[in-house]
Amino acid sequence: MTDTNTSSKILDAAETLFANQGFHATTLRQITRTAGVNLAAVHYHLGSKQALVHAVFERYLDDLNRQRLRQLENAVTEASGRRLERILEALVEPALLLGGQDDRNFARLLVRAFAENDRDLHRFVRDRYSHVMKRFAAAISEALEQAGEKKPDDAELRRQLDFIVGALTYAMTYDAGDGNPTQVAASLVRFAATALRGTHGSPALTPEPAEA
Amino acid sequence: MTDTNTSSKILDAAETLFANQGFHATTLRQITRTAGVNLAAVHYHLGSKQALVHAVFERYLDDLNRQRLRQLENAVTEASGRRLERILEALVEPALLLGGQDDRNFARLLVRAFAENDRDLHRFVRDRYSHVMKRFAAAISEALEQAGEKKPDDAELRRQLDFIVGALTYAMTYDAGDGNPTQVAASLVRFAATALRGTHGSPALTPEPAEA
């Protein structure tokens, strides 16, 4: 925010303007004017508007996932009764509850504008943070295995983690008036934990889905 | 597709180009050239590029939700054992399995570009199809109530339906290679049904979330 070099000034200005106006509506001229740098500087330092969006996105998500992993480290030491919930909270809470209202606005707009700029941004993000999701999948699998009767099927668990991330991403787009984020986070954790336990817990009662 | 009037020609050309290139990358000049009409025609008939996007979006989602409601009508007549699954299939399958590969590509891109053009497109869609979600919420509530021990809490059920829609929306953005849509649909239905039954079914075993 108070960085002095040109790249950081551009990133900071872009972050603020994107949060208030969205990606598409924000022009490079606005950004460079706000940052107090020349228009051409953004191309020299970042390459293109699309690359600038990537960079802003990356800086935000790097931070988010760092916090998730930190919270996950504490969660996996939890006694088995609530461990699954603690793990899911580590996934959900940094995204929904983090920071002040400004941060939440930014998160919301960032996610809302997810698909705006290029068609493979989604894939870019998924690849960049796949190790985080792998880590969560492993922790969830371990928690279920310890509490349940069998080792969860990996492919099925991956799909389910995607469902949770999808629900979370959708919830991140809520406007301020759309509901209490604390309540939403708690509901999502309960929803996900119940589904995970129910589909992996007791083989006799929950038949495997037909593997097509 | 074979409509002769100018409006339909524009909508058809836009639909195809959007599906192949995304909203943002597609220019009005491309659209009008493909449609064989004058550039100004899009403003005369639709008003703006944003309005054109709305119109294309609307035409697609009207169709999708019509099919959902039709499938829901059959689902609610199902015997109670699998009724919840049938209802969830009515929500999920038209979105994931519908039509040929072109339709699926279009659905994927449409959803991927959900937030692209204006910041309240999300809200626009939610408002326009809220009656569909109300109908599904009522059907799910009824199915749970009949099978379970108590009437589900409406606010909680609404949140959960949002989670399911979020997971579904996310799954709609999968690329062709990302997984078998039939498998994804089946997994999502099972995931959602398990969560719904588990959180609303037996009060003693599944404590209410703290209502903040």
Added chain:
DNA sequence: GTCTATACAGTGATAGAC
């Protein structure tokens, strides 16, 4: 009413001087 030709201000990008 419907469509065409034309113009306009603003965009992202880039070559080349400093």
Added chain:
DNA sequence: GTCTATCACTGTATAGAC
């Protein structure tokens, strides 16, 4: 590294022909 000048192209608006 930075800046100016300039480019092709964008969405939009409108005057006027059919």
